């Protein structure tokens with residue numbers, strides 16, 4: 001799911017808070033618009049292969065740095081979405097995997113996929129929030145999170161999730177990152193607005209080390225993770241969605257945000273992208 005969408009929702013619900021002090025917050029209205037937007041976004045993204053940039057090849061590449069897994073291992077995929085990358089992990093990695101996502105619709109699709117692939121005992125999706133993970137201290141051998149940690153913030157996620165990992169357990173996350181120290185204002189402004197925690201690769205690596213992990217590996221996701229696996233499947237989905245919701249302003253805005261992001265990526269892809277950061281808990 002894109003950073004832009006999340007921001008649009010936050011902005012819209014802020015717009016609904018009253019200007020006058022003392023006036024009660026229109027919480028029911030607020031909630032219904034909030035939910036309506038989430039439902040629309042969920043519906044849109046549940047029709048595509050994945051909800052963030054990535055690919056099966058890149059999931060397997062990241063997994064190749066993890067050397068501690070056995071049949072007894074416990075793995076969490078945080079912000080799993082409909083589970084594209086989780087099913088790739090499950091095919092290759094031993095152990096039990098729990099996918100966790102805030103959106104029940106995504107988790108439903110996730111569990112259907114797990115059953116279809118005959119993983120019902122090893123792979124389970126649950127609804128939950130990444131800021132309150134339902135795991136025991138030091139329970140996990142591996143925390144996986146593709147294109148999701150931005151929802152809580154890279155540093156906060158690394159710090160808070162660490163307690164659920166065993167010593168020498170791994171964390172593997174993909175995160176939006178700058179490739180250069182400087183970049184054109186248009187793309188800088190877009191990201192400062194959408195996710196101000198975007199940073200350069202060396203800064204992110206330093207943050208990982210500060211959070212108590214050995215930085216094991218870092219690599220940039222190739223362009224096809226955005227174009228072929230994330231944006232291309234959305235083109236047909238956008239047409240269908242606009243036809244279904246003809247005249248709906250929120251739907252039109254959602255698609256226009258997606259298209260804007262896609263154009264920005266094409267124009268500025270030499271300045272930013274997603275990077276996998278793999279760390280080992282000290």
Ligand code: SAH
Nearest residue numbers: 001050051052079080081102129130146151
């Ligand atoms: N990992 C998937 C999905 C990435 S999109 C992929 O790469 O395709 C980001 C995901 O984070 C969405 O599925 C969204 O529902 C989820 N998400 C957003 N806020 C969350 C939160 N607080 N807790 C758990 N999941 C969250």
